[in-house]
Structures are given as structure tokens and as C-alpha cells.
Amino acid sequence: MRQALPARPSCAYLRAMTHARFTPLVQSLPATVPFVGPETQVRQRGVDFRARLGANESVFGPSPRAVAAMQAAAAEVWMYGDAESHDLRHALAQRHGVQPQNVLVGEGIDGLLGNLVRLTVAPGDAVVTSDGAYPTFNYHVTGHGGALHKVPFRDDHEDPAALFAKAREVGAKLVYLSNPDNPMGSWHSGSDILAAMADLPEDTLLVLDEAYVECAPRGTAVAVAPDDPRLIRMRTFSKVYGMAGARVGYALAAPELIAAFDKVRNHFGMNRIGQAGALAALADDDWLGQVQRDIAAARDRIGAIAAENGLSALPSATNFVAVDCGRDADFAKAMVDNLVELGVFVRMPFSTPQNRCIRISCGTAADLDILAETLPQALAAARG
Amino acid sequence: MRQALPARPSCAYLRAMTHARFTPLVQSLPATVPFVGPETQVRQRGVDFRARLGANESVFGPSPRAVAAMQAAAAEVWMYGDAESHDLRHALAQRHGVQPQNVLVGEGIDGLLGNLVRLTVAPGDAVVTSDGAYPTFNYHVTGHGGALHKVPFRDDHEDPAALFAKAREVGAKLVYLSNPDNPMGSWHSGSDILAAMADLPEDTLLVLDEAYVECAPRGTAVAVAPDDPRLIRMRTFSKVYGMAGARVGYALAAPELIAAFDKVRNHFGMNRIGQAGALAALADDDWLGQVQRDIAAARDRIGAIAAENGLSALPSATNFVAVDCGRDADFAKAMVDNLVELGVFVRMPFSTPQNRCIRISCGTAADLDILAETLPQALAAARG
Structure with missing residues (x-):
């Protein structure tokens, strides 16, 4: 079947030609990727993880009703x-008391963020985020030629006032804020964010990532008019709803902004099984409540395990806990490496001083037994 | 929960502000969408279709092994x-006798085409396609500011020589060719395409969309060296493999080109259930063979039904048949509308003179019984 090229050019020539095919922007982009996935690590290690607690997935899984809906949809795929x-x-609109025109379903928050950046950020446009916040947002901004400006966390919290002031200073098109935040698990009340938004520049759109908000205390979600043009909120079925692998996220915003996504999105990009699963998941509030309780209990247990080892867990409104290892980033890195070596997949924040912590996703009781068993070993080896 | 905006600006002001948020390119884009989906039509009609033969899906469904794999994966989602x-x-690489570095899995060919255009087409760059070929490719090109140049079909076939000559004339970054083609179902032998590629300009990348190639006679797939830098081939699990709703496509190309997608793709964008299903589907050659036979039989039956009604079916190497209604586009449009009205979802080509035809996807025996029942009525009504 294989045939040689009719006239075979040199390898170097081919590489140069391939390179020249790309746009100048793409040629300027680094070849790095935002994350290394757990499957990649497992292949490198040659052995499966004993506990998968690094990607803020929900080990408690999706609603059994969602599983049944997905299984039924498989035959119609x-x-x-x-x-x-x-x-x-329509179900999401009803849930949030908004109109369907305020809601956009997309291929996870990652996909929605990519399209949002494409819609709003031309090369050279300024974008503001927190130093150490969601790398995939940064990846999209860089990928579209935007200029990222970063604001430090303040006392392990994202800092809305400083973010919005920076947005004004640099004339940002977008400012990204996650609430509750990743990777620290901290949060602001929705009313505090709303108050800070009084200083949001008129030309800046707030991207409020509420991926973890169902794990947070009441009042964490920001309460705004559905057509408020100042912000777009991102939500997902990947976290509390336990469907990360299904790729279903959604955005809430003014109809004009939601409608603009139709100019760039893949109209037939939503997988049918994920749609069916999300619809069923949304209808199962009992399961949601159970998972919320499971998450709260797991956070407490992670805090207790940390304390038993002389470490302190930060308060969390998410499905993970940042554990302060009490030293510097090298020490935290050693802790992550040691835990991975011992079969426990965890990650850590990227930026100083948050990178004194390691980030542990909520696990089942069995997962956390393994954590309790391995954390002292990891700590001893790191101190070694 | 709802609160008014702190200082409520006028509606017109809000609209203008929202508009100003978008990049100049996005502001210039039309609000149109490439396709209206069958579900949208069903909601407009208020009644389900009796036969769904308009989207070139595979009514024969996925391999039962793929369904089982997806159902198992649902619990791990x-x-x-x-x-x-x-x-x-890796399984795809083995199937095609190439290296894994030659293969990229993505969210359907639509998603892969979008990323390919983003990688290669800067605003103003020229791109060549056939007039009436895949609208979603055009949508991506326009969406990234590319300048589309269209070449007519020749005797209801795409015209590689004319496409490549036009690419040379306009200095195209990309030239799109589907083989077999949509919407006519015609095809070229792979060796004819390879011969035509001798005139492909050095600076132009050939996008060879082989979505339907598993329905085509042997020798339709182009046989090139895996690292040939002149082209990228697109394949999918949406057609013969019966998994359109799972959103799994793949590209075959030189490693340098495949690797570049890592700069822009959503790294965690592939849904887990689709990955599992595609892997199982790929291993079930018995099912593939059965579907290929079912498709061939359905094509014959559509041809026979057309002939019974005095219409002529075009030869097809795909899972659909273009039926020449023997008059103009208005008549074909009336046929489509009448069939839809009678509960049979079909579509038609966009461009003259292909739009004298209607396009009917292969159906089950029951589907085609309904077609046989309704086609004479649609025809009678169109002839008025």
C-alpha cells in the first residue's frame, strides 16, 4: 500500500516546509501542554495508581440515573x-431561573473558555488573571495571541479588587476569576464579588469560573441579573456531578454574548451521550446532596490526616484540599513525587507562595486510607 | 437571588458594549450556522421524523462491542x-501501518478541521475548496479570516487538477478535497489523486477528507508514505462505524504536523466514552463488513426506488445517494420540503448544478419502505 514520494525531498526541507505552513502566531507558540494527565503518568510508571486524587475528579461518580441515561444513549450514538x-x-435555564437564551452548553469549561477567548481576544489584547490560577485559560489566551497580566493571590485567595484594578490599568478585554478557586480551594461570598464588580472596567468582561460552586457554602455563587453584560459564568458537570470524562460544561451570560458563540463553536460538537447524562444528572438532586456530603466528609478527613502528620489543611469550598507542607516549593514537589511514587496521584500549585502546598482531591474512604498510609512515608522521605 | 445591576445602563448601551467586546474578525462574521440539525426541525414540526435519512449517519448503528464498551465506560466517566x-x-496506527506519531485523535473531523485551519490560516490567507463541498470546512476558514476560493465540480465530481491549479494561482495555504465526496457520493481512485498531487503547489497543504472511504471500493484511499508532508487525511467513526454522536475523528499526517495540534487543541477534550467505543469498534471487523454490505444494499434499493419513480440515482461510494430529480434547484427543494413534510428527513446539495439532486442517506429496510411510500407523493406534489 505504501508508496514513496514521487520526488523525495530532504528531511530538513520537509521540516522547514511544514513549519512554514503555520501562521506566524502558531509558529510563536510553545510546544508545552497545560497538564500531564494521569494516564500518561501511569504509562511512564508502568503501574496503575492506588488512589487517583490529582485531577479534582469526583471519585463518587455520577448519579446512577445519569449512568443509566448514558448507557441507554450508547445504542443511539x-x-x-x-x-x-x-x-x-432548557433544564439548565429552569434550574437557574433564567431564559434558555442565557445558557450555552459546550464541550466542558475548557472548550467554552477557548471559544470565549477566540471571540474576544485579538493578538496583543490584554487579559488579566491570578498568578497560579487555571493554566488552561492561560493556554487559550496565549494561543490566541493575548497578553497575559497576572495578579498575585492575597492570603491564598484570589483578589477581585486587585484583578479589576489591573484590568483597568492594562485595558483588559477579559479578567478571569475562579470562585471557589483552584488550586487553593478558597472562596469569596457572591456578594463580595458583586460589590467588587462596581470597579470592574466597562470594557472588561469578567470570566467567573464557578466550576466548584456546588461544593461551596450557600451564597458563594454570584447573584446577578441574568442579562448582566459584565460577566459570563462557567459551570460544569465535571466536578460535583462526576462526569469529567463526558465533556459537558455550560456558560450563563447575556443573550448577546451567548449568541456570539454560534459564530465560532462546533455546532455538532456536543456528544450525544454526555448530553443525555447531564440531563439525567441535573434531575437527581438526591445524588447531588449525597455527593456534597461525601465531599465535605472527605475534606474533613484529609484535614485530619494532614493534622496527624503535623501539616495544615487550608479551608476548602471545593472537592479538593490544599495542604500546606510548611516549607518551600522544592519540599512540596518532593511530597508530590513521593506520593506519586507510592501510588497516590496528587498535584500542586504552580506559583509562589501557593506552591508550598500540595493539592489532594477528595477520595473515597478507601482512597483516604491509602493517603493516611502513604502520607507519613512521603513526609519522612521528603524530610530525609 | 436576582439583583438589579448597581447602575442600570440602557439596553442599547449594553448591546453596543457587548458588541465592542468581540474581536474585529468576530464582529465581521455572519451569525449563520452551517446546518440546521434534525432535532431542530423536529421541534419546529412538532412531530418526529418517520425516517432519519438526512445527516449521513449510519442507521445500522455501532458495533455491539462498541456499545458494550461505551456502556461499561459510562460508570467510569x-x-x-x-x-x-x-x-x-496506537490501535489506529497499527490499523494503518503507520507510527502513533502519525495519528491524531480529535473531537470529530469538524473539530480537527477547526484546529487545522487555526494552525495554518491567518486572516487574508487563501484557501481553496470545491463549490458545494463541506460547509463546515468553509465555516472554519471564514471564522479564522481566510479567503475562500471555490472551484466547480466537474461532471458531479470534485476536480483535483482544477483545485490544485487554483491553489497555485491564489497561493493557497490549504486545499480541501473530499474523496469520496459529499454531497454527490462520487469518488476518484487513490492513484488518480496521487497522480494529480504532482501538481500540488509546495506551499499548499492538501486536506484530504476521507470520512466515507470505508464505504468506497478498494483503492479509493490514497496510498502515500506516512510522513508525506503534502497532505493530511481526515477519518472518522461517525459514518460507517455508526458513532456520529460520540465525536471521535482522527487525522493521519507527518509527525511535525500532528505534533503542532498540541499547540492549540483541547488536551482533555476527548470524551472518555467515545474513546472506549472507538477502540472497540475498530476491533470489530465483522461488524464493519456487515455494515458495508448493508450500505451497499441500501444504495441499490435507493437507486431502485428512484428508478421506479423515473429519477436517476448517481453512483455512490458513500453511505448516501444523490438522486437527480431531473429539474432545477427549486424542484429539488420542493422535493426535500415535501419529503420532510411526509416525515422523511433528507437534505440536498447547495450549489448549481448539484442542487438539482436530493441527498438520501442509507436506511434500514423499514426506512426505505417509508421512502418508497413517500417519494411518489413528494414527486406528485412537487410536480403540482
């Missing part, structure tokens, strides 16, 4: 998914 | 999918 995600969008 | 699609990529 020969059909493209509904390009409008009509049923899911 | 709390985990993100493998960012490298390692197992699927």
Missing part, C-alpha cells in the same frame, strides 16, 4: 447530538 | 479521558 442541546439548555 | 488517546491512537 449513531445519531449526531442535538446541535442546540435544547433539552439540557 | 468521572475520570477525564486520556489526554493522549493513547490506546486508540
